[in-house]
Amino acid sequence: MLRYSIKRLMSLAISLAVASLVIFLVIEVAPGDPASYMLGINAQPDTVAALRAELGLDVSRPVRYLAWVGGMLSGDFGTSYTYRTPVAGMIGDRLWVSLPLALLALMLSTLIAFPAGIYAAARRGRPGDVSVMGATQLGIAVPNFWFAMMLVLIFAVDLRWFRAGGFAGWDKGFWVAMHSLTLPAISLALPQAAILTRVMRSALLDILGEDFMRTARAKGLSRRQTLWRHGVRNALIPVLTIIGLQFSFLLAGSIIIEQVFNLPGLGRLVFQSISSRDLIVVESVVMLLVFAVIVVNFLVDLAYAAVDPRLRART
Amino acid sequence: MTRSLILGAVLSSLVVLAALTSFVWTPYDHAAMNIPDKLQPPGAAHWFGTDHFGRDLFSMIMVGARTSIAVALVAVGIGMGLGVPLGLMAAARKGGWIDEVIMRGNDLVFAFPSLVIAILITAVLGAGAVNAIIAIGIFNIPVFARITRGAALSLWEREFILAARVAGKSDARISAEHILPNVTNLLIVQGTIQFSLGILAEAGLSYVGLGAQPPTPSWGRMLADAQTMVSFAPHLALIPGLAIIVTVLGLNLMGDGLRDWLDPRLRVARA
Amino acid sequence: MSLLEITDLSMSICGLEILKRVSLNVGPGEIVAVTGESGSGKSMTALAVMQLLPDLARCCGAVRLDGTDLLAATEPELCAIRGRSVGMVFQEPTTALNPVRTIGDQVAETVLVHGAMRPEQARERARDVLDRVGLPADRFAMSRYPHELSGGQRQRVVIAMAIALQPKMLIADEPTTALDVTTQAQILDLLKGLVADYGMGLLMITHDLAVVADMADRIVVMRNGEVVESGATRDLLAGMRHPYTRMLFEASDHQVALPEPPAPQPLLQVRGAVRDYRLPRTKLFADPGHFRAVDDVSFALNRGERLGLVGESGCGKSTLTRAILGLEPVQSGQILLDGEPVFSGRRPNLSVRRKMQVVFQDPFGSFNPRHRVDRLITEPFHLLDTPPKGAARRDAIAAALSAVGLKPGDATRYIHEFSGGQRQRIAIARALIVRPELILFDEAVSALDVSVRARILDLLAELCRTYDLTYLFISHDLSVVRSVTDRVLVMQAGRIVEQGETRAVFDAPKHPYTRSLIAAAPRLPDLASLRRTPDHV
DSSP states (O other): OHHHHHHHHHHHHHHHHHHHHHHHHHOOOOOHHHHHHHHTTOOOOHHHHHHHHHHHHHSHHHHHHHHHHHHHHTTTBOOOTTTOHHHHHHHHHHHHHHHHHHHHHHHHHHHHHHHHHHHHTTTSSSSHHHHHHHHHHHHHSOOHHHHHHHHHHIIIIISSSSOSSOOOOOOGGHHEEEEHHHHHHHHHOOOHHHHHHHEEEHHHHHTTTTTHHHHHHHHHTOOHHHHIIIIIIHHHHHHHHHHHHHHHHHHHHHHHHHHHHTOOSSHHHHHHHHHHOOOOHHHHHHHHHHHHHHHHHHHHHHHHHOOOHHHHHHH | HHHHHHHHHHHHHHHHHHHHHHOOOSOOOOTTOOOGGTOOOOOSSSSTOBBBTOBHHHHHHHHHHHHHHHHHHHHHHHHHHHHHHHHHHHHTTTTSSHHHHHHHHHHHHHHHHHHHHHHHHHHHHOOOOHHHHHHHHHHHHHHHHHHHHHHHHHHTTSSHHHHHHHHOOOHHHHHIIIIHHHHHHHOOOOOOOHHHHHHHHHHHHHHTTTOOOHHHHHHHHHHHGGGTTTTTTTTTHHHHHHHHHHHHHHHHHHHHHHHHHHHHHHHHHHO | OOOOEEEEEEEETEEEEEEEEEEEEEOOTEEEEEEESSSSHHHHHHHHHHOOOTTTEEHHHHHETEEETTOOOHHHHHHHHHTTTTTEEETTTTTOTTTTTTTTHHHHHHHHHHHHHHHHHHHHHHHHHHHHHHOOOTTTTTTTGGSSOOOOHHHHHHHHHHTTTTOSSEEEEEETTTHHHHHHHHHHHHHHHHHOOOOOOOOEESSSSHHHHHHSSEHHHHHHHHHEEEHHHHHHHHHSSSSHHHHHHHHOOOOOOOOOSSSOEEEEEEEEEEEEEEOOSSSSSSOOOOEEEEEEEEEEETTTTTEEEEEOOOSHHHHHHHHTTSSSSEEEEEEEEEEESOOOSSOHHHHTTTTEEEEOOOOSSSSOOSHHHHHHHGGGGGGSSSSHHHHHHHHHHHHHHTTTTOOGGGGBBBBBGGHHHHHHHHHHHHHHTTEEEEEEEEEEETTTTTHHHHHHHHHHHHHHHOOOEEEEEEOHHHHHHHHHHSEEEEEEEEEEEEEEEHHHHHHHSSSSHHHHHHHHHHOOOOOHHHHHHHTTT
């Protein structure tokens, strides 16, 4: 198990290094010099040069890359070109909105998908299954931002149960903050829950065809007991993969939902930074998102090993 | 099970038909503003109503279908065109360095969710439909590479591939002659699914302003425009949303139906 | 009175009749074997007793276990009966166990699900039962997982689960078909011992008539869902009233007459061949270990000779086959065909390759389902410098198909239109079409029913006469190898442990491994002597 973790950890480090290089190079080829952009078209060349030196843009690319990576490792993400404040602080504030939102959505989607998927698999081909599958077909087809608009229309505009947008802030209290994240989380979670339900169902149906499920029945277990005791845990492996993938979709997807609900999260930060060509912020946020995806995949790999003894033994 | 195939095919072809018809005919000029007629609810004159500039929503939806389909189709083309050969190559050289490089490259692209790729591309090249295509297309490459490799690997174990090797055929020739025809069904099904995901992604990117730019009509941007007016003109949000749902639902139903229909195991059961 | 009484059991799935008025009885302490070829309904009979049939199956008739009619029982009643009054052992031990739960848990579950004992006692019982089936505590802790066990050991766990509550009745569906002969002999012994100890009734489903004759007190022969003949083993073997039974037994021990091989003149030479595989690293930076699949193998195959290669699974015979075909390199040693090396790097040497062809085991996986027969069997033409075209190609196809007993018109059909035996004929046609010097038969008849197998072996003998065939016949089945080869190699753990004239090796094996293989292989009784001395008169 330890060896497995170390091996995964090493591949994690390599992925992060390569990803950071890719991001850095992509941003490097972006047209437009940040210094001239900040000072406007009428700036004097020597003022621009001075600003470039101040921003650390006057050294060679390899040095800049190493400085950027080294800074990130010590928690220093550089200084925003536009706001002249540390990027780390800006990201930190926004992360407190985006991360809880993604986690809340993931929790909701899992809580819905597990029972729904198991229910549908247990009633394969019967009306219960058909209606769950119909609902998931619809759930997959609905764009989450449109669903969010409809939720706002119904629950904020008509019923006035929630505010149409904005974030109350964690300093107003946990429940107040959660209240303003509820609609965004639901709109993120439902389409994902539809996907996860289908994965859970089909994983279970695959397992139901396995020989060992028949062996279990021959021991005297009822259909239901077989499903719960032997089916669910074996079905977890494909389901975990999808949960891992979904987390990254949720973090990135929340960028769009933040637009609908006017939430001060990472997404808003990225769009503001792109329009003001504050590329160092874009670079850092993208790196952070990629970091999250890679780390979640690592955790999923570890979870596999916890579920499946065959993986613990191998490599 | 062919029921879902028929329903899916009908829904999808409706949308494709609307997109094609829009080249020769729309009820009104989709870009013509007519302020006196603004914010009309759906009715006899304007089947889907009008927007805040008095433009005919039905015409805009028809032309918007063009954008959605074009973006998603080209993105699937990019994904298949590059992903399938890569997947075949990786499978033919299983365990070798080519396989390793291709699969690690895949993992890397997978670490960038499509929206993040779009953001990066926008930061570099600016927003636009072409860049949306590239972003979605890049994301499709590892999807097709992975699914092709997975299916090809199990085929490489089969005895008819061994027989072809005994007949002295090269790996490239075996891939083209024996592997590719046997993964086509899978690719068609996955292609339909990626097509529908592409439509959703295009709508999302346009909604946040990273996709098609004005004056190109797009369902996603229609929704973004509708957002401030949703409380007094809900049809502005409802109709483009329903257009997206119908398209995606149709494609997904078709994909599911195709999967069942093309699955040889199920075909044997039917016969 | 009988423990299990099946009376006029009929079963259909969606209107298709699978079982037709099947009747049989099993008494306490009695072993009843149900035998027949694929599609005879023997496995369905077993599943009908367990009432674990496919959802759409409809039964009528009666299945009484100890007086209870299982067809009339409700699902909860059946759950209480399964595992407690009747246990079942399945064919495929590698997939019959849940991979993510320990063997101890899985055996104890049988006890727990019936609420027969408290959890601690259930675990004790599980331990006892595992000991009983030959998995002692010091080597097989309850905390081990199925993937850590071999196929035979897993089958023992499956048996332990089935007998944990000492049911009155045990059903075994092809329990040894997936196992090697030596393991098969041990599992059969175990089953016999359990029947004797516990006085259980055993209903055993198997296609292997040698096993049937050896194990069963009574035999039931089935064909197309019907019982064609049944009776006490000795009586049935001595009498064989039904022609199908007679055909089945004759086909199982089918002998073919091979022509005399010509004077020795070497065609294939294998000298000191070694093939290693790298094992996964056990320590992160340590040198990964190696597994020697083929270990210093040397032999020669003469022109016109029929050579056999026998060995159990994992002995390296498949690896050796691939090396001979030139698909994989050997690390040291040489493999020469007609004096030229068979392996030539990534680019195959076509002039060597065209001298040999292969026929594989799986009649279903050997053909690309998307091509027609003419394209399938002409694939080896790729090896020729000037492949025949037009009329010459058509003639070659027609000749190859006729040679294997098919019609030239079959060339335009797709592979799914053919039965397993016909597919194997097509595979032989594909091998013959370039007139190779050598053909490798890799378990080529192992997946076939006995009657089909007998006809393919006849075809082989006939081809030997018309084409002066030279072949290497690789198989785990000793009786088949004995019948179709002149000389035989016995392979164990990557090495050739014995070789010689087939008859000599089988009649007087020298190596202990060969002796144990031959001893373990179940043999049909000499039918003629049975008939001569009927002891029931």
